[in-house]
Every structure is written in structure tokens, then in C-alpha cells.
Amino acid sequence: MEIISGGVTAAKGFEAASAAAGIKYQNRSDMALVYSEKACKAAGTFTTNVVKAAPVLWDKKIVDSNTKVHAVIVNSGIANACTGEEGFEYCRETAHTAAETFGINADGVIIGSTGVIGMQLPIEKVKTGIKMLADAKNASEENGHLAAKAIMTTDTKPKEVAASFHINGVKVTIGGMAKGSGMIHPNMCTMLSFITTDANISRNALKAALSKDVKNTYNMISVDGDTSTNDTCVVLANGAAGNEKIIEGTKAYKKFVKALNYINETLAKMMAGDGEGATALLTVNVVGAKSKKQAKVIAKSVVCSDLTKTAIAGHDANWGRILCAMGYAGEIFDPSKVDLKFESKAGVIQIMKDGVAVNYSEEKATEILSQEEVIVIADIHVGEKKATAWGCDLTHGYIDINADYRS
């Protein structure tokens, strides 16, 4: 697998565009398009929140059926959640406008929305935006980048990534873009993530690969514990690479899964590290667990702990908070067997051995905890399984952003 530059337009046959449609924000792009002339198989995972945004309901129907997808239309001003019948009608209108514009079927249009909950979409602006997107679309890396920028809300950086690999000498490419910074605690998927690939792959294989992978990537990040109403991850495969069709259980499938995991994990880490107000990416590795589930539950509990996150913000080796968060995760382990280390590019330091503090340098610990990526390694010494979760520190910036987000 080779990591390459680009995002949603890296794979063959995919175009993208952005537009400033004035949905909510002024003077910035707020609509994005991903488009494939060639029909795509689609797989998707969505929020488990009981309160589902209208576009989530719309998209779920599409990926659950076997219709071919050509376009993704996203707006980043209004979430279109808690908007009732009227909100769902706007999804329909959006899809029908896109269908007319591109000469495709309305059930081939995936819709993504993110932003304020409860407001209705200014549908005429959305329709105008779709025409602007149609005029602007092309397959350039730059347009992929513009689309990644257009879907940002409180994100400080666009998030895109791409990779390629070979199947029997045929190059296959996969790329993606995502947004997410607050209300990030995905459960089935993250805020918005759109993956494109030119792989020729069976629908079942695409679904299986995505479903399995989101559990170890997007579902293992948390910014603030709030599972959004809009979480959506959709992967589109248009087959343009011309490789022999990938089916489950083959060597080619494994290659695809590996590349997809790289794309998803990279986008997930970008989201965690760009959490609202964050100054550090917090990576928690739980090792020595008796099961993968046990390791995941404990790792996620630590990245969700406000006290751990504020300690990281303060570069404070307050490891008691980490032990505390491990302890209330809901998994049984023996605290008197836990080893704990902090690691970053400034080095590695052991903090606990057999459940009690070792004699470590606070100065060195602070140096390690002052880097942009901080890794916690907790060994619970009951087995061989491990898992990783990603989060971020909790800072004044988070309060600044969220105590007055709507205005």
C-alpha cells in the first residue's frame, strides 16, 4: 500500500466541487459535491442516536437498497435534525434537484448535513448551490481539497487522505474526506466521512469491510462523549480501476480492508486531534487484555474522561485519573496488576508498576505530555488482546466554542 496525496478525487472517475451557497455562514464555502459518472456501489454506517437527522434517514434507505449511487451532496450550515416532515421533504427536494441537474436518479443521491440542530434548510439556496456545484465539478486534487474544506464546521483543518495498492498488477485507489470536531463520540460512525474508491468490489464485500472497520476506527474516537444525530460514513466504489472483482475472504479483499482501515483510521485520528479546542491528540493503548472488547471498553473510557482530558491539557501526569477512568469502564480487572506508561516524541516514561506509582521524574513526564500527540499505554496483564482509542485534551477552547455556538 502506498500513501498518496489527495482525498475524494484520488480514485479514478471521481469529481468534486465546493460552493458558497450562504446556507448559514457567509463568505465561506458551505456545500460540497462528490460525483462519479460511473454508477457506484455504496455502503454506509450511521448514527445509533434515536434522534436521527433527516439525511441519515434518507441515506440509510439508499444504502440498504441496492440502488446505484452517483452523487453526494453535503451542506455544513444546518444539520437538518429535529426538523420533522418538513426536513425530510427538503432531503427529497435536494435529491430531485441533483437528479435533474446531473441526469441521474434521485435515489442515487446521498445527502449529508451538519451544523445547527432544529433549524429548517433554506431550500432555494440549497438548489442554487447544487447548480453551482455542477458547474464547478472536476476531478482535480484541488477540487477534492475544496470539498473537504466546504464540509468543515468548527474544524480547524480539512481532513483528507488517500492510498493506493495493487491487485494482480492493477492499481486500485481509495481516498476520503471527513469533518468532525464537536459532538464527536461516534457510535456506528463519525460525523461525516465520505470515502471513494475505484475498486471493483462486490457489494457484500464493501459492506462487510466498512461495517467491521468503523468499529475499530471512528467508533474508537471521542471528543466530548456526545453521539451526534447526523453521524454518517459512506463509501462509494465505482469500479473504474478495472481490477478483477474483489470478493470476501480473498487476498485482494485483505488488501482492500487494509487500505480502507488506513483511510478510516487516519481520518478518525484527524478528527480526534482536531477536537474542538484541542491542543493534543490523546491515544490510549490498552494491552494485555483478556478480550478485544475488554481492551476497547477500557481504552474508550479513558479518552472520554473529562478529568483525564483536562490533565492532558495541563500537561499534568495525573495518572490517578487514568486509573479511575479505567476502573469505572465497566470491565473487571485487577488494579494491583496495572502498568502504565506515557509516550510521545519526547520519549517514554513508566508511571505505574503493579498498580502503584514508581519513582519517576515529574519534569520528564511533563515534557512528554506537552507534545501534540500523547500516548497512554496501559497493560492490565490478563491476556494478549489490545485496542486503541483516540481523543483529545479538554481546554478553554472547547468552552469558548460551545458556550456560544449558535450565534
Added chain:
Amino acid sequence: MEIISGGVTAAKGFEAASAAAGIKYQNRSDMALVYSEKACKAAGTFTTNVVKAAPVLWDKKIVDSNTKVHAVIVNSGIANACTGEEGFEYCRETAHTAAETFGINADGVIIGSTGVIGMQLPIEKVKTGIKMLADAKNASEENGHLAAKAIMTTDTKPKEVAASFHINGVKVTIGGMAKGSGMIHPNMCTMLSFITTDANISRNALKAALSKDVKNTYNMISVDGDTSTNDTCVVLANGAAGNEKIIEGTKAYKKFVKALNYINETLAKMMAGDGEGATALLTVNVVGAKSKKQAKVIAKSVVCSDLTKTAIAGHDANWGRILCAMGYAGEIFDPSKVDLKFESKAGVIQIMKDGVAVNYSEEKATEILSQEEVIVIADIHVGEKKATAWGCDLTHGYIDINADYRS
């Protein structure tokens, strides 16, 4: 039931004291005593965290056996959690010193600790502190108040409450003190809460009353979602009131339960409202639920939502975040049937009707959300059950306190 002034010394036969033992802090009291010459029945509930502090292990043994309790010794400098064998040995030494000092058995000494995790206690200072407490103890309201102050850590206010009621003309009193401001997400009980009563009550009735009540009081508050390693709630009953013995299922038991609930709920609300950095107590009433459990799960999800809490800090009627938090609680309900109101002493305002926003005055909503207690009322219209949870807003103050707590 009559609400009266005082705390742990309100009930007959209970004495209290505080001491400045220099455990960790200087120039403040940091040890507290609650004492009854008359032997007490004791009931207790403790943290469900797998990582249990040494005093939790010590106390659990005492309340699970049928030994008579005379004294509670608390320090508020060091949590004595993650301290291994050495930490447990210090509990034993604390109890034995208290036993010698007061002429009681060591297994009649309940120990409470709160503060930094991982540090060992300076046991000689603790021992000296116990002598100071013994010299200072008396049954005055003032000494009860001094004890409530001595157990504070990041609390801004001491927390105490008392009430009395009559059983066949005999006056029975119950009072308590608690501390808790951060790492507050009790699960079985809160940080530290000590209740005293002169009621003559059977051990089974005392246990049953406490176990049931903590589920609706301490376990329904959250400051930051972090379930502490030290959560402890102990109630001591010395029988000094001389009432006919209270047993389960009687009218007298109901009276006792009602008074105990008032004490626990009041202390729990005080903790939530005094959450680290908090400027407002957030009360969430979920009504119209199909079961008490459903109502509790949804209410607690809302008070735990960082996004809801920052919105309250910003006096922003960002109700979408509340719906979102209700939606990911893990309970099924129909979002299109939800009604939502905000209430405070500034008035009441309806925000949602049947799952969509009604036309409300943002100005009025902001006024309502700017008070010291803000109530959210969510009616999910599926049944008759209801529950209340308490939390607080999330502010810069929380970050200030926790990004550098240890120093």
C-alpha cells in the same frame, strides 16, 4: 417533617470536630470527626469503580459485618487510592489510633479519604490529627459545620442539612454532611456523604432505606462523568431518640425514608450545584416515560452531555443538544412526540412541541437560562413514569481547576 438547621450533630448523641493536620494543604482544616458515644448501626454504599480506594475496602468490611460503629475519621488531602498494601495498612493504623484514643474497637471506625490519588498518607500527621479531633469534639451545631468544612476539597461551599419528624410523639432527627465537586458521577453513591440519625431502627430497615434512596439521589447527579474511586455514603443510627424501633413496611419506616430522601437529595443537589467551576445547577426532569428506568437513563444522559452543559454555561437555548443527548441515552422513544420546556425562577418557556421547535422568544429563553437553577422538562409521551437528574454547567472554571489540580 420539619427542616431544621445543622448537619451531622443535629441528631441526639452525635459529636463532631475538625482539625488542621497538614495532611496536604496548609492553613486549613483537613480532618473531620463524627462521633457517637452510643454504638451505631451502620449502612453504607460505595463506589462501583473497579479501582477502590483503601478506605472504601476498609469501610465495606465494617458495614457488611454487624459491628457497631462509633466514629468516622475523614481526611481531605489524600484519597489513599492506588496505594496498594501500604495504603490499606494506613487505614488499619488510623482505625487503631482512633480506637485507642476513644476507647472503642478498631472495627467501629469508618474511614473517609478524598484528595489526590496515588500518594501515600503521612500517617504520623493523621495520628496527631486524631488526637486533635478528640480534644475538640462536641455536639454543637458549630462543630458539625466545622466538620463539613474540613472535608471540602475543590468544593466552594460546605454541604450540610438536617430534618426532624415524629414517630408516635417521639422526635427523631436526621442530618448529614457531604463533599463533592469534581470526579462526581456517583455509581452506588457519591464522593463522601455522612448521615447521622438518632432514630431507633433495625439494621435491615436502615440498609434497605439507604440502598434504595441513593439510586434516586446521589446516583442521579453528575458533574463530569468520572465515577470516583472513593465514593462513600455511610449512615449511622444510634437510637438515642428513644422511638419505638423502626422496621420495614411500617408507617414509621415511610416517614424515615421520606426524611432520609430529603437529606440525600438536598446534599446531592448541593454537590451538583457546586460542581467544579459551575455557575448553575442543571435539573433535568424526564416525564411521560414508560418506566422509571427509561426516565432515569434519559435524564442522566442529558446532565452528562458536555454540549448541553456548555450551552447552559452560555445561557443558550440550544435545545438540539438536549434532544441529541436524549437520543443517544440508549433508550428507545419517538423523537417526534417530544415536548421540551425550560424553567427557572425567571419563568417557564416551551421550546419544542411534537419534536419540532415552536416559535419562542430567544430573549426570554436566555433570561430563564441565566438563573442559578435551570430546569429542563422533557415529556416523551409514552407513559406516566418520571425521574430527575441533577448536574451543572461546564465552564472555564472547570478547566482552570482541573488542568492543574495537583499543584
